[in-house]
Amino acid sequence: MVETSKWVEITDxxxxxxxxxxxxxxKMAEEGRDLAGEARFADAMVPRGARVLDAGCGxxxxxxxxxxxxxxxxxxxxxxxxxxxxxxxxxxATWLVGDLAELDLEARGVAGGFDAILCAGNVMTFLAPSTRxxxxxxxxxHLAEGGRLVVGFGAxxxxxxxxxxxxxxxxxxxxxxxxxTWDLRPFTAASDFLISVLGRAVSSSPPTADQAA
Numbered sequence: 001m002v003e004t005s006k007w008v009e010i011t012d013x014x015x016x017x018x019x020x021x022x023x024x025x026x027k028m029a030e031e032g033r034d035l036a037g038e039a040r041f042a043d044a045m046v047p048r049g050a051r052v053l054d055a056g057c058g059x060x061x062x063x064x065x066x067x068x069x070x071x072x073x074x075x076x077x078x079x080x081x082x083x084x085x086x087x088x089x090x091x092x093a094t095w096l097v098g099d100l101a102e103l104d105l106e107a108r109g110v111a112g113g114f115d116a117i118l119c120a121g122n123v124m125t126f127l128a129p130s131t132r133x134x135x136x137x138x139x140x141x142h143l144a145e146g147g148r149l150v151v152g153f154g155a156x157x158x159x160x161x162x163x164x165x166x167x168x169x170x171x172x173x174x175x176x177x178x179x180x181t182w183d184l185r186p187f188t189a190a191s192d193f194l195i196s197v198l199g200r201a202v203s204s205s206p207p208t209a210d211q212a213a
Contacts, residue, residue: 002101003128005078010126018081022059037182038120038152039065041195045148046071050115055100055139056123060086060093067093074110076100101131103138113144120150124164125157132159136171140200149173152182152195161194173198 011017029035039062042052048070054063057075059082067073073093077083078100086095094110100123106112117139127135139149151168153159168175175198180191187194 002099003130005099005101005126005128005131007126008078011079011081018079022082022085025059025061035061036065038062038118039069041182041184042066042116042118042150043069043071045150045197046115051113051144053105053114053117053139053142055103055117055119056121056126057086057095058082058121060089060095062118062120063093063095064090074105074114076103076105100127100135100138103135103142105142112142113147114142115144115147117143117147117149120152122153122157124151124153125159129158132164133167133170136167136173140171140173140198143200147199148176149198150195151198152193155192155194164194164196168196168198169201172201174201 025035042062043066046052049072051072051074052063052066054066054073054075057063057077058079060075063073063075063086067090075083075086075093075095076098077086078098080097083095083097086093096108096110119139124132124135143149151164155161165175175196177197178187179185179195180187180193182195
């Protein structure tokens with residue numbers, strides 16, 4: 001049995017949390033805040049018309065921006081309230097309710113082989129700790145040949161950067177680049193945010209679905 005994610009625990013305890021999360025980012029957009037950093041980052045990595053998986057997509061903030069830039073986007077999130085908002089904001093993308101710890105898009109009629117997978121917004125820290133490694137396995141299995149996985153999350157959220165890197169290595173993923181901000185400032189020992197760009201490790205095949213379970 002898959003352990004319940006921290007996000008689900010939060011929303012079960014407070015049913016208003018998801019709508020307040022949506023409203024928070026809507027207010028930031030109205031104020032003119034720059035909310036497109038993650039989309040710019042991902043867009044720079046892929047050709048126009050690329051297939052992008054927005055893993056932990058929330059209300060579609062990043063995925064809808066990538067659609068506007070000409071990409072084919074599939075978004076997955078465990079929260080049905082956030083997915084409903086994503087569908088309202090950007091009906092031309094594919095938005096699915098699902099737990100990343102059990103991610104198998106082909107079983108749901110959606111092909112894998114993504115040119116890029118984006119897991120931003122501290123998604124990794126909202127997962128149940130026992131599932132973080134297997135989420136990376138699942139995401140790696142959905143990459144196209146030569147595709148890249150981008151994971152971004154902050155420090156002091158219960159998931160140490162080095163633990164994440166160990167999980168990535170165990171998932172047969174190799175970190176090729178690391179940044180401290182979405183505007184490409186380098187990651188240093190003093191950075192309080194990590195953006196890790198990962199690809200399949202050259203020396204080995206990704207774990208099978210059975211190994212990921």
